Amino acid sequence: MKTFAIASGLICTTILCSVGNPAEAANLVINGGFEEPGLDANTWKYFGAGEVPGWTPFEGSTIEIRNNVAGDAYEGGNFAELDSHAYDKNADAIGFFQDIVTEIGKEYKFSFAYGPREQKRVDGDNLFSASFGSFNEEFDAGNSTDGWQLFSKTITAVDTTTRLQFLSLGDRDTYGANIDDVSVVTVPEPFSVLGLGAVGLVGAAGALRKRLTA
């Protein structure tokens, strides 16, 4: 009876482990939390192309990164403000992107945290869009007193490179939504989950046999 309980525990642990850990899969987004470049506490700066690891501003845009100033980071010390600073107000798009290497037909969980700019000046300051591959959605990060919100969506890749992008919408007044903790992780396929479960069952059965024959 005790041996059976131990074996059952092994099975459950193995299955739970294989099902419950997708969040621990490697983040395919480089610098998803905007922790690079490092900033002194309570300071902010804006950056051009090639200055922020992983991220590229759209032509005419910059990438503004703030370290716990006009809002606290959701993760780490830094976050990005989409309606950045010192950009070309006539640019086609204000925002930034990152191209992710993906596998056609494979599922990916795309997630990020978003929040409103403190001291926002007009309604619509915190509007933005997020897209990843075929997914594209507009968001309103709310009012200046609202906190961080989390969003996640599973998408199936249709290309070997999938663009992840955030665009600032609404007034171009340098005040807009904040983004942090951007993540893209592979979703385990049902087959591999079952496969891992089967490995666990085989291992548990082996442990049970060993106990019974010892």
Ligand SMILES: [Ca+2]
């Ligand atoms: Ca961060």
Ligand SMILES: [Ca+2]
């Ligand atoms: Ca700004």
Ligand SMILES: [Ca+2]
């Ligand atoms: Ca704005």
